[in-house]
Amino acid sequence: MRIVSICPSNTELLDALGLFDQVVGVDDYSDWPAEKVKDLPKLGPDLNINMERLQELQPDLVIASLSVPGMEKNVDRLQELNIPYLVLNPKTIDDIYGDIRTLGAACGVPERAQQLVAELQSKVERIQEKAxxxxxxxxxxxxxxxxxxxxxxxxxxxxxxxxxxxxxxxxxxxxxxxxxxxxxxxxxxxxxxxxxxxxxxxxxxxxxxxxxxxxxxxxxxxxxxxxxxxxxxxxxxxxxxxxxxxxxxxxxxxxxxxxx
Incomplete structure (x- = not known):
């Protein structure tokens, strides 16, 4: 797959899922992992994505997120251009777990997604004990x-x-x-x-x-x-x-x- 992320949190999730070798472009604010994003094409600020440049990358899937207020404008444009996209909208910890599973399923790595969720849930349990x-x-x-x-x-x-x-x-x-x-x-x-x-x-x-x-x-x-x-x-x-x-x-x- 050719994947484009237009939100920093999505870029980070793609890395956690072992999908970074399929990422062909990111928004300007995606700065982590630094050594991996530095050479990728930048498509502008997350609220002002250069859609022409994005189209040139011929993505199979664009990952957006409503956790960034105003991202709706980009989503509307993606829909107008008939570019395949996935929109995440996490508000809680459980939502983040759900988004990881959704993203993993969309990108063909559901097992890795479930493993990542289990790892994060175990970390939370350890932290709660400590807290x-x-x-x-x-x-x-x-x-x-x-x-x-x-x-x-x-x-x-x-x-x-x-x-x-x-x-x-x-x-x-x-x-x-x-x-x-x-x-x-x-x-x-x-x-x-x-x-x-x-x-x-x-x-x-x-x-x-x-x-x-x-x-x-x-x-x-x-x-x-x-x-x-x-x-x-x-x-x-x-x-x-x-x-x-x-x-x-x-x-x-x-x-x-x-x-x-």
Missing amino acids: RSIKQAAPKLYWEWWPRPIFTPANANWLTPISDLAGGINLFGDKPGDSYTAEHEEVIERAPDYMFAVWCGVHADKVKTTMITEREGYTAIPAVQNGRVYVLEEGLYCRPSQRLFQGLEELVDLLDPERS
């Missing part, structure tokens, strides 16, 4: 996807169950939908125990914790007072692929009360 002591304290976790305006994950996003599996609580997990636009006053009032900057599309080395801690009124927040404001690699938390489970493992280590 027992964290769950007793149930720390409140504030995730920041974007600073101006503040975008943070709401109930129908994988970071809510990820927070729970790690023993914590997503600060805005009670809000409906995928994401929530919060006000600074709400963040202060909810008093998170940890704050995580995972700005979508921004590398961690471009973000400083002071961009959060120095905001007006934030010195009243327990996370700021206790030095628990972190900049994390957004690729481990903002993409619904197997790397999210690596992020979960690192999150548990970060929340471990025995951590020095």
Whole structure:
């Protein structure tokens, strides 16, 4: 097969399924695995895919994902051009398992897909055992996807169950939908125990914790007072692929009360 991925998380899933030798093109934001994507044709930003260039690659299947808001425009265009495509739309951990099976079946590797799901499920079980002591304290976790305006994950996003599996609580997990636009006053009032900057599309080395801690009124927040404001690699938390489970493992280590 000739496969094109127009979303970073899908590119990562294709690698996990051992299908990367069939990938002939990706979107500009697909940056992992770095050594494999660097020489592939780039088709533009995920929300502005060059469809003419995509057609030239003669794909048998294009993998899209509605986890990227606005991806619907690309899907409509693929349909108009009669290009075979598959759309994933994960919101929960179980959805990611389901997407792996769906992708594996579509690409002819259902056994590998089932094996990958089993491996990830086993990892989650080990992590949950490790997170027992964290769950007793149930720390409140504030995730920041974007600073101006503040975008943070709401109930129908994988970071809510990820927070729970790690023993914590997503600060805005009670809000409906995928994401929530919060006000600074709400963040202060909810008093998170940890704050995580995972700005979508921004590398961690471009973000400083002071961009959060120095905001007006934030010195009243327990996370700021206790030095628990972190900049994390957004690729481990903002993409619904197997790397999210690596992020979960690192999150548990970060929340471990025995951590020095």
